[in-house]
Amino acid sequence: MIEEYFLHRPFSLTASEKGKQFLDRLIVLHRHHSERCSEYRNIYKAFGRQKTLPRDDTDFIPLPVRLFKTLTLKSVNPEDVQKTLTSSGTTSQNVSHIYLDKETSRLQTKVLAHIINDYIGTKRLPMLIIDTEDVIKDRQLFSARGGGILGFSTFGRNHLYLFDSEMNIKVNELKGFCDRFKEQPVLLFGFTFLIWKYFVEVLKANNQSVSLPHGILIHSGGWKKLKDDAVDNETFKTAIRGTTGIQSVYNFYGMVEQLGSIFMECERGFFHTCLFNNIVIRNWKTLKVCQKGEEGIIEVQSVIPWSYPGHVLITEDLGVLIGEDNCECGRKGKYFVVNGRIPVAELRGCSDTFQHTG
Amino acid sequence: MDEHKLRRAFVDALDIEDDNVVDSLEYGTVKEWDSIGHMKLISEIELNFDIMIDTDDVIAMNTFGRAKDIVKKYSDEN
Numbered sequence: 001m002i003e004e005y006f007l008h009r010p011f012s013l014t015a016s017e018k019g020k021q022f023l024d025r026l027i028v029l030h031r032h033h034s035e036r037c038s039e040y041r042n043i044y045k046a047f048g049r050q051k052t053l054p055r056d057d058t059d060f061i062p063l064p065v066r067l068f069k070t071l072t073l074k075s076v077n078p079e080d081v082q083k084t085l086t087s088s089g090t091t092s093q094n095v096s097h098i099y100l101d102k103e104t105s106r107l108q109t110k111v112l113a114h115i116i117n118d119y120i121g122t123k124r125l126p127m128l129i130i131d132t133e134d135v136i137k138d139r140q141l142f143s144a145r146g147g148g149i150l151g152f153s154t155f156g157r158n159h160l161y162l163f164d165s166e167m168n169i170k171v172n173e174l175k176g177f178c179d180r181f182k183e184q185p186v187l188l189f190g191f192t193f194l195i196w197k198y199f200v201e202v203l204k205a206n207n208q209s210v211s212l213p214h215g216i217l218i219h220s221g222g223w224k225k226l227k228d229d230a231v232d233n234e235t236f237k238t239a240i241r242g243t244t245g246i247q248s249v250y251n252f253y254g255m256v257e258q259l260g261s262i263f264m265e266c267e268r269g270f271f272h273t274c275l276f277n278n279i280v281i282r283n284w285k286t287l288k289v290c291q292k293g294e295e296g297i298i299e300v301q302s303v304i305p306w307s308y309p310g311h312v313l314i315t316e317d318l319g320v321l322i323g324e325d326n327c328e329c330g331r332k333g334k335y336f337v338v339n340g341r342i343p344v345a346e347l348r349g350c351s352d353t354f355q356h357t358g
Numbered sequence: 359m360d361e362h363k364l365r366r367a368f369v370d371a372l373d374i375e376d377d378n379v380v381d382s383l384e385y386g387t388v389k390e391w392d393s394i395g396h397m398k399l400i401s402e403i404e405l406n407f408d409i410m411i412d413t414d415d416v417i418a419m420n421t422f423g424r425a426k427d428i429v430k431k432y433s434d435e436n
Contacts, residue, residue, distance in 0.1 A: 082386055102386060113413050122412045136394060150393040154416055157404070159397070 002107065002303065010115045010274040011331035015324055018275060018333075023057055025303045026311055030054060033309035036075035039067075040309040058280050058289050062299045062314035065257055069094035076101045076307040087144045087256050098257055101307035108260030108304055109154065111276045115264060116155055119250065120216055126181040127156020128174075128212075130190025130199055130219075132163040144256040145191065151259065152189040152218065162190075167198045178210050185214045188246065191221035196231060196239075203243040215246035220254060220262070224341060233269060253317075253338055257310040261302040263336075266329035270322055273333040277302050281321045282314070284342060295320050295339060316342050359430040363406055368422060371395065371402035381423035407433055 002025065030053065033040040043061055044050045054060045067073065074081070082105060085098040100108075129149055136146040153159060160177050164170055177186075190199075195217075203209060217240060223232065231239075237249045253271045254262035261277040273279055280289055281296040290296035298319040305311045318339040327335045368379045372390040385391050391399070400416055403409070403425070409432040411419075419425050 105386070109417055113417055117413060122414060124410070124413055124416070150397075153393075153397050155413055157401070157410070 005275050005303070006110065006114055008275055010118050010276070011272060011333055013275060014332050015334075019057075022275075022278060022303065026057060026060065026301065027053055029303070029305065029309075029311040030060065032306065033075045033311070037073060037309050039071050039073055040075070057278055057301065060301075060312040062280075062282075062312045063309060064314050065096070065255060065316065066094075068096040068098060068257055068308075068310070072097065072099075073308050073310075074099045075309055081307065085144065085147055085256065085259070096256060098259075098310070099308050104305060104307040107306070109151065111260040111304055112151055112262065113154060115262060115274060115276070116152075116218070119218075119264065120155060120185070120187060124155055124157045125185050125187040125216070126158045126177070127153065127187045127189065128160050128162055128177060128215075129153070129156075130162045130188060130195050132165055132167060133161040134165050144259075147256075147259060148191070148220070149189065152187075156187050156189075163198060167194075169199065169202060174210060178212055182211055182213070185216060186212055188212070188215050188217040190217075190219055192219045192223065192236070192251065193221055193225045195219055196226055196229075196236065200236075200239050200243055204239070209243050209245070211245045213245045213247070215244060216248040216250070217244075217246050218250050218252065220252045227340070255300055255310075255313060255315065257308075257313055258300055258302040258304065260304050263300075266327060266331055266335065268327060268329050268335075270327060270329075270335035270337060272327065272329075272331050272335050274331075276304065279319070279321070279334055279336060281319055281336070284318070287314075290321065292321050292323060297342060298336075298338065318342055359426065359433050361426060364403065364422075364426060364429055367402040367406050368399065368425075371399040379422055381421065381426070383422040385420040403429060409433065409435075 034044065041050065043063065047061060049061065080101045081099045082102050083100050085100060087096040131149060135143065136149055160173055162169060162174060233251060240246050240249050251265040252262045263271040263273060263277065266272055278301040280299040282288065282299055283290055284297045295318055298315045298317045299312065300315055301312050302310065319336050320339065321334060321336045324334045325332045365376065365379050368374065369376050372395050374388060374390050378388065385396060400411060404411060407429055411428065411432060415428045419428050
């Protein structure tokens with residue numbers, strides 16, 4: 001039963017404690033999707049795998065994430081689809097469609113809360129959203145960027161959107177927010193590239209700073225665009241500290257196809273699996289499972305996807321498994337680094353797809 | 359717990375008719391009560407009842423009936 005997961009803290013179980021329960025859940029999802037999604041069934045059939053169940057967590061056939069751009073992958077009746085999430089693509093790119101029913105949405109929210117509460121506590125914090133409110137204004141067009149913001153809004157109160165429609169900092173509102181909440185923990189959320197380009201760089205260029213010494217910044221969205229400016233995670237953290245005083249900065253890795261079960265960064269700078277997710281690093285030519293320390297393509301697994309077959313996916317990212325259950329931060333689970341996209345991959349990602357026109 | 363006050367918070371925050379606010383009214387089943395509406399609703403309730411609701415209860419508050427129980431719990435604590 002999926003509800004039993006919530007009895008444990010998200011980073012508290014070792015591989016042997018987590019293993020069977022996790023595999024059982026993946027098998028439940030596998031059976032469901034095999035039954036309800038002909039495209040999923042056909043993939044297993046094409047590999048002659050329709051009769052046997054996967055033996056362990058490395059034995060599933062991972063679906064490429066870009067399949068969600070070309071196929072309609074759905075495992076529930078059309079009338080049960082409550083909303084359709086799209087990656088925030090531009091006209092020149094294909095867009096992924098993720099079909100969510102009530103149960104999948106509920107699990108996404110609950111899992112995300114279980115993970116985030118472990119970092120910030122159960123009390124909601126004053127929240128600065130480092131984006132423009134425009135991204136959530138069109139309720140019909142539910143983008144990954146807007147979805148991420150709304151998902152995280154649950155953990156905040158007194159929400160302030162930092163940017164106006166033109167992505168300019170709302171200077172007076174920001175000052176008011178900082179003055180009011182500087183003595184207490186506050187939550188900041190946004191996409192890495194947007195935080196860098198429209199917040200950090202603007203503050204630096206104008207020789208300005210703000211003071212949020214108890215701030216906790218959670219961000220995501222990929223580094224591809226920042227690599228050109230030679231901005232890596234350490235540079236980013238140092239610049240955040242210098243311009244805002246924020247000491248706690250957590251990056252997370254996650255797929256729009258697996259919203260909710262994110263991989264959070266720890267204080268040592270590694271991404272962590274938890275009760276609800278798993279990774280397998282695969283050699284990018286043979287797809288064989290890589291050893292610890294060996295770079296390969298990242299396969300991501302999640303216990304959440306019920307309304308679409310997104311429980312086992314092969315990403316277009318390269319990563320390295322560093323270890324399992326023995327990270328110095330104290331969290332159990334696998335810990336890993338992400339080294340960027342495989343060279344042939346097209347531009348994708350929540351904030352990467354925010355592209356400048358003109 | 360003032361049920362009338364809670365009902366008003368639903369009507370005001372979600373911009374729906376008073377008649378629609380019944381115990382079984384459920385998150386996601388009317389277009390006004392989506393994730394954006396939900397955050398407005400929580401703010402409205404917190405303001406009117408002078409309480410601060412924890413994350414887990416924000417998530418658990420998925421029907422008007424549940425909202426009554428949750429707000430009662432916080433009001434009793436005050």
